Amino acid sequence: AEEKALRVVEEDIAKGRVTMRTIYAQLKSIRRLGPLSKLLEMLPTASLPIKVGDEQVKLGEEKIRKWLHIIESMTYEELDDPEIIDRSRMRRIALGSGTTVADVKELLTYYRSVKAMLKRFRRDRSLLRRLGLTEE
Numbered sequence: 001a002e003e004k005a006l007r008v009v010e011e012d013i014a015k016g017r018v019t020m021r022t023i024y025a026q027l028k029s030i031r032r033l034g035p036l037s038k039l040l041e042m043l044p045t046a047s048l049p050i051k052v053g054d055e056q057v058k059l060g061e062e063k064i065r066k067w068l069h070i071i072e073s074m075t076y077e078e079l080d081d082p083e084i085i086d087r088s089r090m091r092r093i094a095l096g097s098g099t100t101v102a103d104v105k106e107l108l109t110y111y112r113s114v115k116a117m118l119k120r121f122r123r124d125r126s127l128l129r130r131l132g133l134t135e136e
Contacts (some may be wrong), residue, residue, distance in 0.1 A: 014026050016122040018115045020079045024071045025108075040115075066099050067107045073097035082111050 009025040012018065071079070073096035078085055085093070090104045097104075 015120060016118055018075060018111070018118055020071050020082050020111065023111055023114065024068065024079075027068055027071075031064060031068075050130070063106075066103050067110075069097040070094075070104055070107050071097055082108060 005025050006029065009022050012022050070093055073093045074082075074085075078089065078093070085104075085108060087101075090101045094101045094104050
C-alpha cells in the first residue's frame, strides 16, 4: 500500500499536480526514515557552518506531527483542492486537529511553496530528469 501511495505521489509530481495528499505522503515518508536528528546526521553538512540544535529538531518533529493531524482533519474535497480552504474551514480543521488556525495557515503556506517549486521544476525539465521524476 505504501509503495502504491508513493508511486501515485511520484506521478502527481511528474505531472506537476500537488495536493494535500501529496504533502501527507511526503511527511509520512520523512517520519518513516526515523527521527529528524538521525536524518540530519546522514546529510553531508559537516562542512557547512549551519548547525541544527536539538531544540530545532524537536520543533521540526512537532511541526510534522501537527501537520499530519491537520491533514487528517480535512475533507476529501480539501485534500484534493486546498485552495478552497477559507477562514471558517481553517477554524474547523484547527478544532478537529487540536491545533491553531496559525498552524493550519503555516501548512497551507508550505503547500503553496511546494506547489510553486514544482511549477519551476516543470519549466526546467532537465532538472526533473536528473532527479529521476520523468522519463522524457
